Amino acid sequence: MSGGPEIEQLIQLLARLPGLGPRSARRAVLHMIKKKEQLMLPLSAALDRAVAAVRTCEICGNVDTASPCSICSDPRxxxxxxxxxxxxxxxxxxxxxxxxxxxxxxxxxxxxxxxxxxxxxxxxxxxxxxxxxxxxxxxxxxxxxxxxxxxxxxxxxxxxxxxxxxxLAHGVPIGGELDYLDEGTLSQALRARTQI
Structure with a gap:
């Protein structure tokens, strides 16, 4: 691969993200390079801010910029x-x-x-x-x-x-067609049926 070790490292790091493989990461990096001012610089700044600000809530385990998180801090x-x-x-x-x-x-x-x-x-x-x-x-x-x-x-x-x-209830999803559901989902839906 040509382009230098910095670009290759960026591709390798992005490829570790869920849903991105090496080819998708390469396309994303090339797109960011083309739009360096509009994408890469703001993304870099946002990542720096996130690294400094994001916390794991000491109560529930959520991620937020404060601990306790906004959900745990809400008295309602x-x-x-x-x-x-x-x-x-x-x-x-x-x-x-x-x-x-x-x-x-x-x-x-x-x-x-x-x-x-x-x-x-x-x-x-x-x-x-x-x-x-x-x-x-x-x-x-x-x-x-x-x-x-x-x-x-x-x-x-x-x-x-x-x-x-x-x-949580398990079974037929809203908008689902019985013919397309797997046997386990249908079986669970039958066992968890409710009266109308």
Whole structure:
């Protein structure tokens, strides 16, 4: 590759981002170079500011420019008595975009995955156990994967029978056609059916 080691390093760094491979990273870098004044310089300044300002919330694990984060600092958030447990910050942000309501969150930082060497000590589970008693309901918003469901069962067992633990509904998505859904989704939708 020609262009110098600085360009190659930039391509390699961008290629590490999710959804970008070497070819996409190369196209992005070439585009930024063409638009150096409009893209590259503001991006560099924004990255510098983000490195200095972004914090991980000491309470829930969200990322924000303050700790506690804006969600944990909002006094109205605790009124519902609901704590939603998510795998990652991206899940928290998705629920916020969906309008989850005046709830609080707890970010685990991943899921239990013995094959990847991720055990209970690698997740934010101790602080969840400490926080759980302050809420009337704990909603487990884990992904519908084997590791996600294993993590949900582990949390339920760890919190014990005194905690009200629920999970997100699984089944047919809005706008979904039955013919295109996998058997597991259809089976779960049948088991979780509700009266109209």
């Amino acid at each position: 958030r605790g009124e519902s008595g609901i704590l939603i447990v998510v795998e990652d910050v991206s899940d928290l942000w998705a629920l916020e975009r969906a309008g989850a309501g005046q709830v609080r969150y707890h970010v685990l930082g991943g899921v239990l995955s013995p094959l990847d060497g991720i055990g209970p000590d690698d997740l934010n589970l101790d602080s969840l156990a400490r926080r759980a008693g302050d809420y009337s309901e704990i909603v487990l918003a884990m992904n519908a994967t084997v590791d996600g469901q294993t993590t949900a069962h582990y949390i339920t067992d760890r919190l014990g029978p005194g905690a009200k633990v629920t999970r």
